[in-house]
Amino acid sequence: VNRAAVLSIGTELTRGELVNSNAAWLSSELTDLGYEVTSVVTVDDDEPRIIAALERLGAEHAVIISTGGLGPTTDDLTTLSVAHLLGVPLFRDPSSLERIRARFVSVGLEVSASNEKQADFPQGARVLPNDWGTAPGFKVQIGGADAYFLPGVPREMRPIFEAHIAPELRGREGGGGHQIHLQTYGLRESVVNDKLAGIEAEHSVIIGYRAHFPETEVKVLARAETSELAAQRARGAADEVIARLGREAIYAEGKRSYAEAIGELLSQHSKTVALAESCTGGLLAKLLTDVPGSSRYFLGSAVTYANSAKTALVGVSEQLLSAHGAVSEPVASAMALGARAAFGSDFGLAITGIAGPDGGSAEKPVGLVHYALAHSGGVVQEHKVFPGDRGQVRLRAAYAALSLVRRALLAPG
């Protein structure tokens, strides 16, 4: 296996002003490409430390991907540091200069000398054009490593990697690769891990994970002599993963969130949904509307945080509230029915619970959530005590409520 390193350059990172999401993204992409990432290093904007890190990483890895320090300011030292390390002068790339000028002209700005600096590269470097911003990347050889340098802005870095680096790295390996993404929800990662033990060896694939609470993505990567063989192998292993985890736990194949997958199901069945949310306070509506085009199936949510709002917006009677309390099965059901009626939707989905940290009691502890789904055939209802802090309880409750919709749509008949 080829070894790869990820280097992040920037004082904003070593001071902890930003979380380094680039390093995780690149590590995941390199792992998917079949590389073993054995060093992930961050240094500040300091030439001697940039040079020392590159020398060390170049001695031990086949590939280095570096991000950051390609901007126009005097703090941005990456290009100059590489030139000094290699003992070469800088050259100004005419076609990069052209692109930078064109970008500025297109928004009616003048190009400054510091922006033109972004067209400078170490002599001998191959330029990686940037169609998404002003800082192009470049590639040089450092020690035994192919070293790629990219800007730190994720929306520029990611497409340059995908357009100019991933195909090259894929090609180096020879043969074909194929990857299948399976999305799971409702299983702990350690459980997933245990259940899938042995598949890697049996099917000659690599299984990776990406956690995005409470979702876990399972990635099945196969490499073989041809792309067709790799695809076959990945398919066989993915089917084994599905069999072991169960169809219930795997909500989608391909890259999508749980809310997106539920939205697709609703679309396929030409159904609409509306919500009545108490403890989740708009979180579930937010998750559904994070998805572009969700207006096809999502009509709205009555976020009825106050009891008076439960009465005014979704018609929960005051008697019901005082008899059972807001966090109860009858109130959840009444909210679901009320949301369905108020919005005129096919499904009415309701959540009421105690997100904490305060407000719990012996019989209704923090984490207790009632959720209910109203549809043409009646109401289904569940309740659980979710672990975790306020944020986790709310997220778990939103997902559990969505699972009622999924089960209703997937139920036979």
Place this chain on the structure above:
Amino acid sequence: VNRAAVLSIGTELTRGELVNSNAAWLSSELTDLGYEVTSVVTVDDDEPRIIAALERLGAEHAVIISTGGLGPTTDDLTTLSVAHLLGVPLFRDPSSLERIRARFVSVGLEVSASNEKQADFPQGARVLPNDWGTAPGFKVQIGGADAYFLPGVPREMRPIFEAHIAPELRGREGGGGHQIHLQTYGLRESVVNDKLAGIEAEHSVIIGYRAHFPETEVKVLARAETSELAAQRARGAADEVIARLGREAIYAEGKRSYAEAIGELLSQHSKTVALAESCTGGLLAKLLTDVPGSSRYFLGSAVTYANSAKTALVGVSEQLLSAHGAVSEPVASAMALGARAAFGSDFGLAITGIAGPDGGSAEKPVGLVHYALAHSGGVVQEHKVFPGDRGQVRLRAAYAALSLVRRALLAPG
């Protein structure tokens, strides 16, 4: 200035399965304590690479904070690697063993041999008790560095750092330190940076930033012979920061979100708010209810994504919708008035816009958002075209709408 290093250990990190938020958090804390963090390194669960990283970091830094690899599984190699690096055997700490057993007994589980392993430490190590989980931390000397080892779970790592490491590091420096956190919203970080140029030198303080889009935290750290002097110095610099950025831009002193600060203002004025949200789809309600205790001032939100819901829940007439379109000043105002009436709140706040990526036109482009605030004295209204992708437009719109509440409450009279 003392140099510090942060080492993260774990194959889940080098494979990119998790974003390394621990490194950013520790880097920020160390910077706040007056250290210069010059290396942030991640290695996989591999003994030779763990040892090589520790040796190198120990030669170049005064402090190393390491996280991860202290769990009960065979993958967790940190403790053993440190023992091998130092050439010492492991010892089992009776008091740690006692705590681990007690934790398991308290939840009705038996302790396994692998859990008891978590009471093992390199001979000579000082144990850092963990009151928040099963894996205690420990401290040893590696080269010139005080090396601290902590578990990787953030909710255990952070309190151990705060309880056992921060006071010790603060003490090493001698004298006193004082830090003031100022929260800003509405200024770009580069603008903040430019405006504050020179304050560090003038006031002998360190100014740091933590970006949490669209909020930016400005941290003013002073060190002096005594705590009182440090507090005075920090205060003087913070006042200068406030003067330069303007009171409008700084929404709070201390650690709090914008929604939290608006909530405090509402509480102070004994006012309640209710929302009518279209393009933000519940996001603003979610931000307000992320805050524990928000039921004191937040009554709810009518997330009226479909036009029919705007009519049914907050009484926007169909004529108004067809005459002006859903994204318009009259509809925003009607939604605000409707939310105030439906929930019976002091303030009714409404947002309607085009979050994208689709749905824009020449006269109503993607990013156009109308937002309005209804109160006892009438309605105020604004609109803007926000840049960015769907998520950024929605977040910017939610914050801009909140700013109407802030200005209404801070307005004289």
